[in-house]
Amino acid sequence: MKIWRYGDNIDTDLLFPGKYVYTCSTPDEIKPYLLEDLDPLFSKNVKKGDIIIAGKNFGCGSSREQPVVGLKSVGIKAIIAISFARIFYRAAINQGLVLIECSEAVKSYSKGDNVKIDLDSGKIVVGGKTYSFLKPPKEIIAIRNAGGLLEYTKTKLKRK
Amino acid sequence: MDMTFAEKILAKYSKLTEVFPGQIVTVHPDNLITHDNTAAIIQKIKPELEKFGVYSKSLPIIALDHIIPANSEKTAENHQKIREFVKNNEIKNFFDIGFGICHQIVIEKGFALPGKLLLGSDSHTCSYGAIGAFSTGIDRTEAASILLTGETWLKVPKTIKMVLKGKLKPGVYSKDVILHIIGDISASGANYCSVEFHGNVGQFSIDDRFTICNMGVEMGAKNTLFFSDDVTKKYLKNIGISDSQYNPLFADRDAKYSNELEYDLTKISPVIACPHNVDNIKPVTEVIDLEIQQCLIGTCTNGRFSDLHVAANILKGKRISQDVRLLILPASKDIFEKAIKAGIIKTLVKAGGIILPPGCGPCLGAHQGVLAPGERCLSTANRNFKGRMGCKEAEIYLASPATVAASALYGRITDPREVIKI
Numbered sequence: 001m002k003i004w005r006y007g008d009n010i011d012t013d014l015l016f017p018g019k020y021v022y023t024c025s026t027p028d029e030i031k032p033y034l035l036e037d038l039d040p041l042f043s044k045n046v047k048k049g050d051i052i053i054a055g056k057n058f059g060c061g062s063s064r065e066q067p068v069v070g071l072k073s074v075g076i077k078a079i080i081a082i083s084f085a086r087i088f089y090r091a092a093i094n095q096g097l098v099l100i101e102c103s104e105a106v107k108s109y110s111k112g113d114n115v116k117i118d119l120d121s122g123k124i125v126v127g128g129k130t131y132s133f134l135k136p137p138k139e140i141i142a143i144r145n146a147g148g149l150l151e152y153t154k155t156k157l158k159r160k
Numbered sequence: 161m162d163m164t165f166a167e168k169i170l171a172k173y174s175k176l177t178e179v180f181p182g183q184i185v186t187v188h189p190d191n192l193i194t195h196d197n198t199a200a201i202i203q204k205i206k207p208e209l210e211k212f213g214v215y216s217k218s219l220p221i222i223a224l225d226h227i228i229p230a231n232s233e234k235t236a237e238n239h240q241k242i243r244e245f246v247k248n249n250e251i252k253n254f255f256d257i258g259f260g261i262c263h264q265i266v267i268e269k270g271f272a273l274p275g276k277l278l279l280g281s282d283s284h285t286c287s288y289g290a291i292g293a294f295s296t297g298i299d300r301t302e303a304a305s306i307l308l309t310g311e312t313w314l315k316v317p318k319t320i321k322m323v324l325k326g327k328l329k330p331g332v333y334s335k336d337v338i339l340h341i342i343g344d345i346s347a348s349g350a351n352y353c354s355v356e357f358h359g360n361v362g363q364f365s366i367d368d369r370f371t372i373c374n375m376g377v378e379m380g381a382k383n384t385l386f387f388s389d390d391v392t393k394k395y396l397k398n399i400g401i402s403d404s405q406y407n408p409l410f411a412d413r414d415a416k417y418s419n420e421l422e423y424d425l426t427k428i429s430p431v432i433a434c435p436h437n438v439d440n441i442k443p444v445t446e447v448i449d450l451e452i453q454q455c456l457i458g459t460c461t462n463g464r465f466s467d468l469h470v471a472a473n474i475l476k477g478k479r480i481s482q483d484v485r486l487l488i489l490p491a492s493k494d495i496f497e498k499a500i501k502a503g504i505i506k507t508l509v510k511a512g513g514i515i516l517p518p519g520c521g522p523c524l525g526a527h528q529g530v531l532a533p534g535e536r537c538l539s540t541a542n543r544n545f546k547g548r549m550g551c552k553e554a555e556i557y558l559a560s561p562a563t564v565a566a567s568a569l570y571g572r573i574t575d576p577r578e579v580i581k582i
Contacts, residue, residue: 009347009437013545017552018524022227023234025200037547057348057380061545062524063283065299086352086382087283091299139184139313150204153305157212 059088260492343441458489
């Protein structure tokens, strides 16, 4: 498991450049360009179970959902950041990508630290120290448990 | 009662008597705005659309604006799929290429009204606060879900009150105001929050308010708002909407705010957002004479008639530097026609400007006006992120239409107060 460490204000153009937004929608189309202008090594080397640790305002900018769809499909286990931009946060709920706001965990992380996440108890262990994070409200956990918003909506429609 | 605007409107739309920040409510928006991304949205729910249909034919507002005219077979196919969807589902509000940017259309065609709630799969949907509506951006997946069900959840935000005092000095515009505010509170300073503008706001036209609200998302805001007043009433009357057709909502006098900020407008000077973050704000005087290769006047931030008018006043009878390209995009067909009638387009073209079709144009780096490595662009758009205009080795600076027009004359960043007729 690798930890990818990034700074503040990682915007949606860095995560997925605008020039590909209207030609790439599926995970396979998205993957080669994921984080292209931020970290050219990311899409080549990312593996299932990897974690991203970032600063504040991660995902600011556009409402494009390719960054979230892409990060989920390459198997990012969670993004831990000081804060997330609102639309990105919402998009992550809709795709079932785990986002954790925990500034202490971000600040205490140094290269080589082991990171463990327990979603049920709302705890992260970074380099042997344990930090708590706020769990999302039940309405949001219901969407995540359904496998994302569209699955949630489709089930609801079928029940009607 | 002691509710903010956001609390009041979310209570109204969730049919509750009161709501509190952090509460999750279910709402049925009045409209759902989508653009070229409609193709990807409907693709996600193809079988469900065939089985259940759209929730309502009048819910969606679809405008093709992002890559117009199509620049490749793939984007042409996207447009084609959207046109077919519109026809097959008898979607009432469709604006094909050439009508303009979705946000401009929503306001100028009177879809956004005081006290209404609109959602859109575009981050600049927050613009409609200019007219006293609650509006915010969502992603494609959520737009697909709303298309089927007509509803979604929203978290009631905390609200920041911003009091604007004093009067702007000549050469300083609403763009400078919002850039100044973002520079002050940072690109995440209003994250998850509703922002209400209070104080001496009567000096701001709907165009000015549009620019300010449009950039709310650049400080992280969920929505931004100017309360409906005489300026709003007059604007709506001009587009054929009487005040009996809408119900404005206002914050209570003793509403509880998470933060209150005051800005003295007399102290704001022309400013510029430097690469690569919108909150990297400097006074124009600090970056003066920096060479630029491209200038852009337009986009949903500053492509309105008043913006083109300001630029034309600066460029009238003059010629831009031969070392700079000046791209101009009216935000809509209506604005384009009005600018033609007023002689503004003639002035801009004579000065060396290149007119692009009403749409998003070069702002998102997908087509038109892409930058080369090492180039600098001075733009009236809302984002200067690295790679935003198609090249990660280029630099984007953001400023008011006056600053951009003045700078185009010299091919260098120029203080508009030096060339403006004050």
